[in-house]
Amino acid sequence: xxxxxxxxxxxxxxxxxxxxxxxxxxxxxxxxxxxxxxxxxxxxxxxxxxxxxxxxxxxxxxxxxxxxxxxxxxxxxxxxxxxxxxxxxxxxxxxxxxxxxxxxxxxxxxxxxxxxxxxxxxxxxxxxxxxxxxxxxxxxxxxxxxxxxxxxxxxxxxxxxxxxxxxxxxxxxxxxxxxxxxxxxxxxxxxxxxxxxxxxxxxxxxxxxxxxxxxxxxxxxxxxxxxxxxxxxxxxxxxxxxxxxxxxxxxxxxxxxxxxxxxxxxxxxxxxxxxxxxxxxxxxxxxxxxxxxxxxxxxxxxxxxxxxxxxxxxxxxxxxxxxxxxxxxxxxxxxxxxxxxxxxxxxxxxxxxxxxxxxxxxxxxxxxxxxxxxxxxxxxxxxxxxxxxxxxxxxxxxxxxxxxxxxxxxxxxxxxxxxxx
Amino acid sequence: xxxxxxxxxxxxxxxxxxxxxxxxxxxxxxxxxxxxxxxxxxxxxxxxxxxxxxxxxxxxxxxxxxxxxxxxxxxxxxxxxxxxxxxxxxxxxxxxxxxxxxxxxxxxxxxxxxxxxxxxxxxxxxxxxxxxxxxxxxxxxxxxxxxxxxxxxxxxxxxxxxxxxxxxxxxxxxxxxxxxxxxxxxxxxxxxxxxxxxxxxxxxxxxxxxxxxxxxxxxxxxxxxxxxxxxxxxxxxxxxxxxxxxxxxxxxxxxxxxxxxxxxxxxxxxxxxxxxxxxxxxxxxxxxxxxxxxxxxxxxxxxxxxxxxxxxxxxxxxxxxxxxxxxxxxxxxxxxxxxxxxxxxxxxxxxxxxxxxxxxxxxxxxxxxxxxxxxxxxxxxxxxxxxxxxxxxxxxxxxxxxxxxxxxxxxxxxxxxxxxxxxxxxxxxxxxxxxxx
Numbered sequence: 030x031x032x033x034x035x036x037x038x039x040x041x042x043x044x045x046x047x048x049x050x051x052x053x054x055x056x057x058x059x060x061x062x063x064x065x066x067x068x069x070x071x072x073x074x075x076x077x078x079x080x081x082x083x084x085x086x087x088x089x090x091x092x093x094x095x096x097x098x099x100x101x102x103x104x105x106x107x108x109x110x111x112x113x114x115x116x117x118x119x120x121x122x123x124x125x126x127x128x129x130x131x132x133x134x135x136x137x138x139x140x141x142x143x144x145x146x147x148x149x150x151x152x153x154x155x156x157x158x159x160x161x162x163x164x165x166x167x168x169x170x171x172x173x174x175x176x177x178x179x180x181x182x183x184x185x186x187x188x189x190x191x192x193x194x195x196x197x198x199x200x201x202x203x204x205x206x207x208x209x210x211x212x213x214x215x216x217x218x219x220x221x222x223x224x225x226x227x228x229x230x231x232x233x234x235x236x237x238x239x240x241x242x243x244x245x246x247x248x249x250x251x252x253x254x255x256x257x258x259x260x261x262x263x264x265x266x267x268x269x270x271x272x273x274x275x276x277x278x279x280x281x282x283x284x285x286x287x288x289x290x291x292x293x294x295x296x297x298x299x300x301x302x303x304x305x306x307x308x309x310x311x312x313x314x315x316x317x318x319x320x321x322x323x324x325x326x327x328x329x330x331x332x333x334x335x336x337x338x339x340x341x342x343x344x345x346x347x348x349x350x351x352x353x354x355x356x357x358x359x360x361x362x363x364x365x366x367x368x369x370x371x372x373x374x375x376x377x378x379x380x381x382x383x384x385x386x387x388x389x390x391x392x393x394x395x396x397x398x399x400x401x402x403x404x405x406x407x408x409x410x411x412x413x414x415x416x417x418x419x420x421x422x423x424x425x426x427x428x429x430x431x432x433x434x435x436x437x438x439x440x441x442x443x444x445x446x447x448x449x450x
Numbered sequence: 451x452x453x454x455x456x457x458x459x460x461x462x463x464x465x466x467x468x469x470x471x472x473x474x475x476x477x478x479x480x481x482x483x484x485x486x487x488x489x490x491x492x493x494x495x496x497x498x499x500x501x502x503x504x505x506x507x508x509x510x511x512x513x514x515x516x517x518x519x520x521x522x523x524x525x526x527x528x529x530x531x532x533x534x535x536x537x538x539x540x541x542x543x544x545x546x547x548x549x550x551x552x553x554x555x556x557x558x559x560x561x562x563x564x565x566x567x568x569x570x571x572x573x574x575x576x577x578x579x580x581x582x583x584x585x586x587x588x589x590x591x592x593x594x595x596x597x598x599x600x601x602x603x604x605x606x607x608x609x610x611x612x613x614x615x616x617x618x619x620x621x622x623x624x625x626x627x628x629x630x631x632x633x634x635x636x637x638x639x640x641x642x643x644x645x646x647x648x649x650x651x652x653x654x655x656x657x658x659x660x661x662x663x664x665x666x667x668x669x670x671x672x673x674x675x676x677x678x679x680x681x682x683x684x685x686x687x688x689x690x691x692x693x694x695x696x697x698x699x700x701x702x703x704x705x706x707x708x709x710x711x712x713x714x715x716x717x718x719x720x721x722x723x724x725x726x727x728x729x730x731x732x733x734x735x736x737x738x739x740x741x742x743x744x745x746x747x748x749x750x751x752x753x754x755x756x757x758x759x760x761x762x763x764x765x766x767x768x769x770x771x772x773x774x775x776x777x778x779x780x781x782x783x784x785x786x787x788x789x790x791x792x793x794x795x796x797x798x799x800x801x802x803x804x805x806x807x808x809x810x811x812x813x814x815x816x817x818x819x820x821x822x823x824x825x826x827x828x829x830x831x832x833x834x835x836x837x838x839x840x841x842x843x844x845x846x847x848x849x850x851x852x853x854x855x856x857x858x859x860x861x862x863x864x865x866x867x868x869x870x871x872x873x874x875x876x877x878x879x880x881x882x883x884x885x886x887x
Contacts, residue, residue: 034676036661039668063664082713083696095699096713099692165840170814173793175734178709178719179800182732183812187721188804189646190634200728203721204802205643206709207634209691216838218656223839223846225663226486230461230844232670238843246820246838249808253474253647254540258509259805260833261539263525266805271631271644273622276508283641291641293626360614365607365623369642371704372629372690373697384612386684399698402687405657406680407611409590413661413678 035408037415038064043228045129046070047104048111048142051078051210052244053133053161054100055217060224061103062403062414065129068105068430073450075108075423077134085395092422093394101420102390102401107431108424108450111142115449122434124149124156129224133161136171147239156237157227161220165243175244180212184248189255189266189274193281204268216247271369280336283369284344290352291369294343294359305362310342312358313349317342376400385412390419424450460487461844465666468567468574469493469548472502474648475605475621475682476577477544478655483662484547484850485837491567491866492548495555496535496859504541505859506530511537511829520830521823536828536858546824546834547850550857551866552887555586559886564588565596567871572669573601573662580606580615590677599675601665603658609681621648621682628686629704633693636708654685710769715762717769718744721802722777724785730802731785733776733792738762743795748779786811809833822848824855863887 041064047057048070061067069076078100079091086093109116124130130146132139139160150156160166163175181187187204194200223240231237249256255266255274266274271283271293282295296302307319318324319339328335347355352368359366368374375381388403404412427450431441444450465488469480472494484490494502512526515537530537554560565588568574574593576583583589583604590602604610607619608627625631625645635643658680665676687694692713693704709720709732721730735741738761745754753775758764765772780788785801792799801807808815815821818840821833834855837846849855852862867873867887881887 034665034668034674036664036668036676036678039664059660063661080714083692083699085699095692095695099695164814165818168814168817173800174796174798175800176716176736176798178711178734179732179798182721182730182802183800183808185803185805185808187730187732187802191643191646192636192640194728202636202640203709203723204730205635206721206732207630207643207645207649208707209633209713211649211689214653214689215656218653218660219838222482222656222659222663223841225660225667226461226844226846227841228667229465229486229663229670230459232667233461233463234459234843236843238841240839240841242839243814243818245814246818246836249815249820250835250838251649251652252805253652254509255647255805256809256835257539257543259525259809260521261511261525262509262527264509264527266646268646271642272646273648274646291632293622293631293644297620360617363618365618365620367619367623367626369626369631369644370629371632371697372687372693373704375627375629375687376694376698380608380612380614381684381687384609384681384684386681386687395699399695402684402690402694405654405685405688406661406678407609409611409677409679413676 035411036063036413040064041066043128044068044126045131046123046127047131049131049133049139049161050076051081051096051100052213052216053131053220054078055213056161056220057104057131058100058102059217059221062416066105067103068107068426069101069421070107070109070111071423073108073110073424079423098420099401102403102416103418104421105426105430106421106423107427109427110449113447113449115444115447119431119434119444119449120145121149125153126434127153127156129157129159131159131161131220131224135174136162136164136166140166150237154237155231155235157224157231157240158237159220159224159240159242161216161242161244163243164245166241170245177210177212178206180244180248181206184212184245185252185255186211186248189252189268191268193270193278194267212244212248215251216242216244219247280340282340282343284347286347286352286355286368287349288351292347292352292355292366293369294347294355294366296339296343296364302364305364306339306343308362309359309364310346313346315342315345315349388416390416392419458843458845460847462486462488462666465489465573466571467491468564468571470574470576470578471605472577473504474544474651475655476575476658478652479603479605479658479662480548480575481544481546482656482659482837485846485848486844487847487851489851490548492545492550492857493553493564494550494859496552501535501859502541504544505535505538507538507540509539511539511542511832515829517827517830520825521832523830542826542829542832542856543834545856546848546854547852548857549852549862549866550860551863552860554886555588557884557886559881559884561586561588563881563886565593568593568600569597570871571597571600572666573603575603575605575658575662577605579618580610594675597675599669599673601662601669601676601678603662603678603680605654605658605680605682607682609684610679619682621651624650624682624686628683629690629693630686632704633690633706635706637706640706642706650682650686653689654680654682657685715766717762717765718772718776720773722773722780724780724783724788726785729785731780731788732800732802734798736798740797741765744792744797747791747795751779824849824853826855827858827861860887
């Protein structure tokens with residue numbers, strides 16, 4: 030496959046200003062991976078996301094927030110007091126040169142800041158403003174307090190994730206919010222998409238616009254058949270252990286490999302998968318009756334018994350070998366099985382390493398490198414997204430950015446002395 | 451949203467997408483492109499072995515639903531109508547705003563016609579099993595000869611580049627492999643809870659839309675196309691939070707922590723039982739002040755005023771006891787009433803909403819017009835899940851150019867082949883007779 034048009038610098042002509050909290054970090058980072066020059070305007074005490082763990086050391090120093098590191102790759106940091114009298118003129122000059130402004134956080138706070146940026150957009154009509162707020166900029170819930178967890182609850186993901194009920198159908202375990210930060214992931218992806226739509230619109234018209242992303246709605250888009258099942262059939266899906274939430278409880282199907290790894294191993298209704306599984310059982314040397322008239326008869330007379338027989342056989346097949354071996358044997362016969370891996374098992378995976386799925390970032394404060402997941406796609410040879418710069422230290426790029434908007438050394442010194450930067 | 455859309459210019463005006471996707475992950479990307487005004491031409495084939503599984507998968511529209519009716523006729527269970535591929539409810543929700551044509555790619559004339567369409571398109575999207583398009587002679591290297599500016603989005607479970615390029619996958623396979631399934635659930639000895647749906651059939655679709663729009667912007671400016679080899683499991687890595695970094699720093703195996711918050715001293719932090727069957731509320735206390743407000747709301751019971759719980763550290767240390775007691779309290783409360791009382795004290799909280807709660811009761815989704823009624827030519831008008839952002843300039847219009855929910859199989863053959871690609875009626879009749887379209 031010949032490479033053409035890698036996208037890593039496709040957006041390098043664009044400048045994004047980011048002000049906000051942990052709900053906006055990811056959206057800006059996604060765009061920064063495609064070449065956008067993302068400038069994070071932080072309060073002089075640092076962005077709220079610098080207080081989120083884990084931390085690289087016990088001190089919980091805001092410079093050592095691993096959360097901040099993860100979600101702010103490639104960005105620049107400008108530290109300034111947004112409420113300082115001198116800040117206003119700096120923001121005006123930044124607004125004149127920027128393409129995108131991304132605001133995130135609680136409604137009142139974002140609403141307050143938006144007044145300024147809307148005015149700025151009158152002087153720069155090409156400016157694209159995007160807000161990420163818990164419930165959007167209008168509507169009766171707009172000021173409700175939320176976290177990632179409560180968003181996963183209200184958006185419907187928790188209701189479909191968790192464990193099987195008991196035999197009477199009662200749940201003794203709570204719904205589960207899959208870890209972690211997925212409400213911000215989903216909203217961040219939609220924010221990046223919307224900003225790109227606005228960029229395409231600006232290509233056509235020269236006009237910017239305001240984008241109002243609701244985290245609540247974003248989570249709501251992401252529950253698959255749960256909503257259509259209700260709308261069309263008036264029925265509720267039920268959460269079940271590591272399987273799709275369905276109207277009825279389906280058969281438990283987590284099996285464990287010889288090296289004690291849970292395996293996602295099941296068969297779809299397609300006939301070719303039944304044949305493939307029969308081959309696999311032969312290969313690992315498990316006795317079975319799948320090819321016999323006896324089994325064919327069982328399938329006719331008692332489908333459930335046949336299903337249970339085959340399910341038991343799946344468990345035996347999986348238990349016969351280590352997980353990685355079963356995975357590869359199953360894949361060779363065309364079965365989409367997988368070990369339920371820990372995330373870190375992927376760090377040494379030959380496939381991801383061949384794709385360049387990780388980027389290596391040097392951390393001088395640790396005296397070592399860390400490998401970060403850094404792309405979602407390849408051009409056939411190289412990743413389409415590129416992260417080469419670590420998350421910025423607070424204020425690391427303040428002077429550089431101020432010089433870019435035309436501040437001379439004297440002005441920068443005066444701003445420092447006044448406490449604005 | 452749909453009403454004023456036609457008057458406004460759309461972000462992807464003039465963009466044409468050849469959409470060979472199926473199931474969820476591919477159609478999710480093109481759904482978003484249609485929302486922003488691209489002409490998305492969904493290509494399918496009517497052979498039952500080739501038709502999109504979502505067309506004959508539960509849930510179905512009720513058997514009584516007619517073109518003039520729809521949801522007004524009421525919801526009801528259905529097993530689908532035998533041989534009818536136009537009543538899939540999830541298909542309808544996944545493919546609004548798209549045109550639908552049939553095309554037989556196993557026929558040489560079908561492949562020729564596809565190439566003719568690709569010549570006049572901005573992008574092609576597919577999520578067949580790895581290698582299928584190459585077998586047809588329609589891989590990226592073949593098609594870029596026809597259209598050098600083409601953007602080609604291919605989505606597979608593992609990705610075409612790399613060592614697993616022949617491996618097969620559904621969304622849940624990719625989820626399990628990437629680590630996302632492991633991360634979800636209560637601590638061991640509980641097994642992973644995983645995801646009750648295919649998250650990695652959603653997010654890679656969002657990423658697909660993101661990269662397509664990036665490439666479209668550049669195509670407009672420079673005339674350069676792109677080959678995009680999207681890997682569902684690779685997107686899973688991107689979504690694995692800080693777990694990979696934690697492991698590198700601490701050297702310990704990743705563990706699960708249920709609904710608790712391991713990264714901040716927030717506690718209580720979980721889902722708590724409420725009155726009624728399987729009713730729950732999520733509560734997330736971020737500070738001592740919020741904790742004091744919660745204690746007050748509960749009427750300051752003895753267990754809660756215990757000084758050990760006054761500090762965040764104390765609450766974290768005694769989290770098991772705290773959760774048990776809080777559960778006893780919440781169990782006697784109505785979930786929405788409790789949420790409203792907690793919210794009035796600025797405590798982050800939210801009902802664990804099930805589908806009817808989100809559809810019938812959620813006042814925010816209603817006020818924002820999140821669900822959009824769209825007609826379907828066979829099953830009538832039904833609400834479709836909307837786009838989670840409002841844009842003041844270009845509309846995010848889920849009904850797209852068609853103003854319709856999903857197309858019937860081959861519904862737009864005449865319009866697309868004749869009006870858009872200029873085939874004559876005689877050519878269309880001949881192609882139909884030869885089983886090409």
